[in-house]
Amino acid sequence: MSRAEQKERTRRAIINAAFSQLSADKSFASLSLREVAREAGIAPTSFYRHFADMDELGLTLVDEAGLMLRQLMRQARQRIEKNGSVIRTSIETFMEFVTGNSNVFRLLLRERSGTSAAFRSAVAREIQHFVAELAEYLRKETTCPDELARAQAEAMVTLVFHTGADALDAPPEQYAYLTSRTITQLRWLAHGAASYGRKPKE
Amino acid sequence: MSRAEQKERTRRAIINAAFSQLSADKSFASLSLREVAREAGIAPTSFYRHFADMDELGLTLVDEAGLMLRQLMRQARQRIEKNGSVIRTSIETFMEFVTGNSNVFRLLLRERSGTSAAFRSAVAREIQHFVAELAEYLRKETTCPDELARAQAEAMVTLVFHTGADALDAPPEQYAYLTSRTITQLRWLAHGAASYGRKPKE
DNA sequence: CCGTTTAGCTTACAACTGTTCGCTCATTCT
DNA sequence: AGAATGAGCGAACAGTTGTAAGCTAAACGG
Numbered sequence: 001m002s003r004a005e006q007k008e009r010t011r012r013a014i015i016n017a018a019f020s021q022l023s024a025d026k027s028f029a030s031l032s033l034r035e036v037a038r039e040a041g042i043a044p045t046s047f048y049r050h051f052a053d054m055d056e057l058g059l060t061l062v063d064e065a066g067l068m069l070r071q072l073m074r075q076a077r078q079r080i081e082k083n084g085s086v087i088r089t090s091i092e093t094f095m096e097f098v099t100g101n102s103n104v105f106r107l108l109l110r111e112r113s114g115t116s117a118a119f120r121s122a123v124a125r126e127i128q129h130f131v132a133e134l135a136e137y138l139r140k141e142t143t144c145p146d147e148l149a150r151a152q153a154e155a156m157v158t159l160v161f162h163t164g165a166d167a168l169d170a171p172p173e174q175y176a177y178l179t180s181r182t183i184t185q186l187r188w189l190a191h192g193a194a195s196y197g198r199k200p201k202e
Numbered sequence: 203m204s205r206a207e208q209k210e211r212t213r214r215a216i217i218n219a220a221f222s223q224l225s226a227d228k229s230f231a232s233l234s235l236r237e238v239a240r241e242a243g244i245a246p247t248s249f250y251r252h253f254a255d256m257d258e259l260g261l262t263l264v265d266e267a268g269l270m271l272r273q274l275m276r277q278a279r280q281r282i283e284k285n286g287s288v289i290r291t292s293i294e295t296f297m298e299f300v301t302g303n304s305n306v307f308r309l310l311l312r313e314r315s316g317t318s319a320a321f322r323s324a325v326a327r328e329i330q331h332f333v334a335e336l337a338e339y340l341r342k343e344t345t346c347p348d349e350l351a352r353a354q355a356e357a358m359v360t361l362v363f364h365t366g367a368d369a370l371d372a373p374p375e376q377y378a379y380l381t382s383r384t385i386t387q388l389r390w391l392a393h394g395a396a397s398y399g400r401k402p403k404e
Numbered sequence: 405c406c407g408t409t410t411a412g413c414t415t416a417c418a419a420c421t422g423t424t425c426g427c428t429c430a431t432t433c434t
Numbered sequence: 435a436g437a438a439t440g441a442g443c444g445a446a447c448a449g450t451t452g453t454a455a456g457c458t459a460a461a462c463g464g
Binding site: 024025026027029030106109110112113114115116117120121124148151152154155158159162165168169181184185187188189190191192193195196 | 227229311312318319360386392394395397
């Protein structure tokens with residue numbers, strides 16, 4: 001096996017080990033280099049051949065999580081074309097992501113307000129992709145001026161993200177309720193922004 | 203000095219030490235019993251005379267933070283009576299809390315999605331106070347049916363809380379923008395909910 | 405006033421942590 | 435073929451952590 005190939009392989013082993021150790025009661029900050037190395041099947045010191053420290057690993061994880069999010073968006077667009085209902089399809093796709101990759105979502109959720117400024121801004125950047133794309137859609141579909149389209153998109157993403165967080169601690173039989181509640185909230189926003197589009201005076 | 207009195211005094215010293223060690227780059231999870239004890243001016247083992255473990259301390263901190271939040275609400279009500287503008291006054295009061303007690307707000311923000319289920323539900327409970335109170339207000343002031351008043355209140359609290367989180371990483375000159383953006387979002391919600399109050403068919 | 409209670413201390417231990425150093429040995433380059 | 439590279443390893447070190455055991459001395463209750 002080629003050397004570069006093998007190196008990439010154990011690099012992946014490290015990343016996978018880290019992801020698999022994340023859980024409801026274990027955050028990235030509570031992972032230890034030694035534990036990750038152990039699960040990846042390498043000596044603790046070999047870790048340094050791939051990452052300078054745990055922070056570098058963490059940023060890599062956030063990047064990968066962001067990648068998954070973007071793939072998700074692409075998937076949602078395809079579904080919308082076939083299905084029609086924009087809001088419902090988007091949320092349902094997102095909820096599937098949250099429940100199917102809860103560790104990945106938890107990583108983003110936690111590091112968004114975590115103790116590392118680098119992590120926080122990395123997560124913020126990933127979420128901005130969501131917001132920017134949604135804002136552009138709103139600009140096309142509605143008569144909303146640019147500035148307000150962005151504010152509307154931010155509110156929507158905030159609400160959806162928050163619903164994902166709720167779902168992590170809710171029993172599955174509540175997913176349907178959470179989803180429909182969020183749909184209602186988004187419709188309010190859309191409707192309010194449309195008929196109240198002029199900038200408020202005060 | 204009375205014994206009970208002295209005990210309460212060092213208990214407070216522990217709590218204060220914990221609060222003061224929280225910061226942008228230090229979460230409660232990253233506090234150590236020994237560090238807290240050191241700053242409180244007691245031996246590590248004396249900690250156990252007051253709390254069974256760090257988790258118990260943490261729950262106490264969350265309780266105290268919730269208390270501050272409720273005091274804040276009371277203060278906001280008073281201001282509203284004198285000032286009039288409900289939404290703007292509420293948000294400005296909240297933003298003052300966030301910037302003036304950022305460590306306290308950070309505690310709630312982080313433990314809301316932290317690694318301890320007990321912490322998460324404790325924070326959720328504190329936030330529910332906000333939601334319940336706002337929902338009741340909406341029921342009185344508007345024609346919104348109960349169920350929808352709650353959903354509206356939840357969305358509003360979510361947006362305001364999120365804005366607080368944004369403020370933590372934003373330079374002070376952006377506070378005004380964040381505030382006005384959120385005001386716009388809340389008005390959309392209120393307007394949308396009022397004119398779109400009937401439950402959506404799908 | 406004397407026995408009990410108890411907050412706080414010192415000492416100690418075992419379990420981890422991240423990181424340095426020097427080595428091996430298979431792959432790669434010349 | 436021979437030299438250089440570099441992934442991975444084992445041993446070791448200096449810190450830190452939570453917590454147990456037992457003591458002291460001051461406040462308390464009878």
